[in-house]
Amino acid sequence: MEKRGVIDTWIDKHRSIYTAATRHAFVVSIRDGSVDLSSFRTWLGQDYLFVRGFVPFVASVLIRAGKESGESSDMEVVLGGMASLNDEIEWFKREASKWDVDFSTVVPQKANQEYTRFLEALMSSDVKYSVIMTAFWAIEAVYQESFAHCLEDGNKTPVELTGACHRWGNDGFKQYCSSVKNIAGRCLENASGEALAEAEDVFVRVIEHEVAFWEMSRGG
Numbered sequence: 001m002e003k004r005g006v007i008d009t010w011i012d013k014h015r016s017i018y019t020a021a022t023r024h025a026f027v028v029s030i031r032d033g034s035v036d037l038s039s040f041r042t043w044l045g046q047d048y049l050f051v052r053g054f055v056p057f058v059a060s061v062l063i064r065a066g067k068e069s070g071e072s073s074d075m076e077v078v079l080g081g082m083a084s085l086n087d088e089i090e091w092f093k094r095e096a097s098k099w100d101v102d103f104s105t106v107v108p109q110k111a112n113q114e115y116t117r118f119l120e121a122l123m124s125s126d127v128k129y130s131v132i133m134t135a136f137w138a139i140e141a142v143y144q145e146s147f148a149h150c151l152e153d154g155n156k157t158p159v160e161l162t163g164a165c166h167r168w169g170n171d172g173f174k175q176y177c178s179s180v181k182n183i184a185g186r187c188l189e190n191a192s193g194e195a196l197a198e199a200e201d202v203f204v205r206v207i208e209h210e211v212a213f214w215e216m217s218r219g220g
């Protein structure tokens with residue numbers, strides 16, 4: 001059995017907000033087939049913009065993994081994430097034509113701008129490696145858990161949305177999230193009390209931004 005670490009204790013401690021992010025009404029509406037397709041189109045356009053801002057963040061994680069990690073495999077894990085972002089951007093573009101969304105006219109909404117600003121602040125070299133890794137894991141994990149839920153037994157996910165669900169809900173992405181979680185967990189095992197407090201705070205803030213992002217997609 002997998003060893004329970006500090007991240008699992010934080011998930012338990014902040015369970016209600018964690019569940020609000022991973023079982024948000026928008027996600028549940030995809031799973032039960034009641035999703036409002038105009039919300040899906042809003043999400044698509046906003047998430048495309050988010051992902052473009054996420055690429056430099058992941059690049060900064062990659063640089064830190066190359067420079068600061070004692071483990072050469074950290075860089076390879078992050079590089080795998082970078083490669084899947086490349087596919088993700090291509091996927092968004094294909095979906096845009098399918099859903100008739102013109103990305104060139106999409107303007108980032110407040111929740112998206114605030115999330116991107118938060119990521120930019122995390123790219124500062126003052127932010128500890130363990131803290132940036134915790135954020136990176138949490139960002140990916142919310143999407144993995146949310147979209148995997150839309151594929152679990154009993155789902156009524158509309159067939160035209162299963163592509164999105166498979167993108168983040170597939171087993172390979174789950175494995176990748178687990179590798180990032182292991183890296184963050186290993187760093188946190190040796191972290192100071194101050195770094196632990198910062199990482200917990202960043203974990204909660206990522207989850208809050210994810211909730212706000214789903215709310216925005218629903219038109220909230």
Ligand SMILES: Cc1ncc(CN)c(N)n1
Pocket residue numbers: 047050051054139140143210213
């Ligand atoms: C808002 C958000 N959070 C996470 C992911 C997964 N990379 C995403 N595409 N968008």
